[in-house]
Amino acid sequence: MPATLQVIARFFMRQKPAVEAAEIEVQAPPAGRVLALNGGSSSIKFAVYGLGETSERGLHGHLDRIDLPGTTLTIADAGQPATTVAVAATDQRAAVAFLLDWLEANADFGTIRAVGHRVVHGMAHHAPERITPALVAELRQFRAFDPDHLPGELALIEALQKRHPKLPQFACFDTAFHHDMPRVAQMLPLPRRFEAQGLRRYGFHGLSYAYLLEELGRLAGPAVANGRLILAHLGNGASLAAVHHGRSLDTTMGFSPAGGLLMGTRPGDLDPGITNYLLHTEKLTGPQLNNLLNHEAGLLGVSETSSDMRDLLAAQATDERAAEAVALFCYQARKGVGAFAAVLGGLDTLVFAGGIGEHAAEVRARICQGLAFLGIKLDEARNATHAGVISSVGSRVTVRVIPTDEERMIARTVGRLVSVAGS
Numbered sequence: 001m002p003a004t005l006q007v008i009a010r011f012f013m014r015q016k017p018a019v020e021a022a023e024i025e026v027q028a029p030p031a032g033r034v035l036a037l038n039g040g041s042s043s044i045k046f047a048v049y050g051l052g053e054t055s056e057r058g059l060h061g062h063l064d065r066i067d068l069p070g071t072t073l074t075i076a077d078a079g080q081p082a083t084t085v086a087v088a089a090t091d092q093r094a095a096v097a098f099l100l101d102w103l104e105a106n107a108d109f110g111t112i113r114a115v116g117h118r119v120v121h122g123m124a125h126h127a128p129e130r131i132t133p134a135l136v137a138e139l140r141q142f143r144a145f146d147p148d149h150l151p152g153e154l155a156l157i158e159a160l161q162k163r164h165p166k167l168p169q170f171a172c173f174d175t176a177f178h179h180d181m182p183r184v185a186q187m188l189p190l191p192r193r194f195e196a197q198g199l200r201r202y203g204f205h206g207l208s209y210a211y212l213l214e215e216l217g218r219l220a221g222p223a224v225a226n227g228r229l230i231l232a233h234l235g236n237g238a239s240l241a242a243v244h245h246g247r248s249l250d251t252t253m254g255f256s257p258a259g260g261l262l263m264g265t266r267p268g269d270l271d272p273g274i275t276n277y278l279l280h281t282e283k284l285t286g287p288q289l290n291n292l293l294n295h296e297a298g299l300l301g302v303s304e305t306s307s308d309m310r311d312l313l314a315a316q317a318t319d320e321r322a323a324e325a326v327a328l329f330c331y332q333a334r335k336g337v338g339a340f341a342a343v344l345g346g347l348d349t350l351v352f353a354g355g356i357g358e359h360a361a362e363v364r365a366r367i368c369q370g371l372a373f374l375g376i377k378l379d380e381a382r383n384a385t386h387a388g389v390i391s392s393v394g395s396r397v398t399v400r401v402i403p404t405d406e407e408r409m410i411a412r413t414v415g416r417l418v419s420v421a422g423s
């Protein structure tokens with residue numbers, strides 16, 4: 001196996017036998033195509049790939065700004081320029097219905113042999129698996145722990161099941177990448193009896209991190225991909241992962257995607273005394289508290305106007321609340337980089353990805369500000385153009401921007417499962 005594939009192979013080898021190292025090297029690509037669906041908290045991304053390891057992406061696109069004014073659909077086909085149109089979808093459910101109707105009309109379902117879904121929270125499930133009624137029933141029980149993703153992802157799965165009952169669907173879990181974090185990173189400081197119920201730190205954005213690791217190996221070689229890395233997936237949901245020798249050592253999200261860094265509508269880690277205050281002094285009910293912590297907090301809560309970084313960057317010069325929301329986001333991410341440099345015992349490479357990480361040069365610069373003591377120095381001009389390497393020539397740590405591609409990871413995993421199952 002080529003050296004650059006070893007890092008990826010290690011990632012898959014850590015999962016259950018459904019995807020074995022030997023299967024990394026796919027033989028003749030089977031006929032047909034796979035549809036990959038990535039239900040994010042503010043977006044749904046999709047892509048159609050041919051089955052097979054090296055197949056090129058065909059039709060792809062995304063719905064953006066779900067739950068905000070100005071929802072759009074961007075679509076492109078292989079080699080074609082992207083087009084963006086306005087969409088009148090008011091919430092996640094409407095977005096799901098709209099996208100499925102659009103795909104039905106445009107994706108040529110007759111040639112699609114399987115559908116792969118990003119499933120953000122799978123609790124004990126981590127290896128990719130075929131979606132069955134039992135799995136759907138189980139996932140329904142976790143919805144309260146991930147109300148930003150699971151309801152939309154389940155809606156996609158169930159609607160497709162109704163429309164195309166014979167089409168096999170597969171779940172690819174975001175938690176898989178962190179499955180073998182060191183025990184100390186998985187533990188929660190709670191009475192031990194809760195661990196038996198599945199209360200532990202899981203970590204998310206795993207499909208993105210697996211892709212970034214693979215892409216880093218391709219771009220910079222296996223020695224770099226095996227080094228001490230901080231991967232920063234900064235989108236509507238945002239997290240950092242500390243990775244060494246291809247293994248996740250820690251990540252900022254924990255039991256649910258509401259933990260860790262401040263995000264679009266989630267607060268990240270909170271002093272437990274605050275939930276006590278909200279329950280007892282503000283007299284919030286459990287569901288009200290859950291709604292506040294998943295849909296009303298984070299950038300939206302602090303700015304009182306928007307969860308979307310584009311809006312806040314545009315407003316910060318004239319709106320102090322927007323300026324403070326951006327400042328808090330950058331400050332928390334910077335603290336996280338410092339903490340993970342300690343976890344790793346130093347740092348070789350920092351990678352930015354996700355909607356904010358890939359496009360917001362100002363945010364990247366403000367996160368890296370003051371981190372020269374760790375060896376991080378940005379090149380302003382390169383950062384402004386979102387270049388692949390944005391650190392300066394003299395920077396000891398290489399700082400990169402890598403556009404993530406969770407859909408590619410989903411499609412490849414499903415392709416492998418379909419060829420293994422011979423379905």
Ligand SMILES: Nc1ncnc2c1ncn2[C@@H]1O[C@H](COP(=O)(O)OP(=O)(O)O)[C@@H](O)[C@H]1O
Nearest residue numbers: 040041042043235236237309310355356359360
């Ligand atoms: N050009 C841009 N400049 C700044 N922020 C951007 C830009 N494009 C996207 N973003 C931000 O990225 C976030 C959405 O990230 P994304 O990864 O697409 O979403 P999701 O987490 O739902 O998958 C939003 O906060 C959005 O404002």
Ligand SMILES: CC(=O)OP(=O)(O)O
Nearest residue numbers: 040041204235237257
């Ligand atoms: C896990 C998570 O928050 O995902 P996203 O950033 O796609 O919302």
Ligand SMILES: [Mg+2]
Nearest residue numbers: 040041235236
């Ligand atoms: Mg996302």
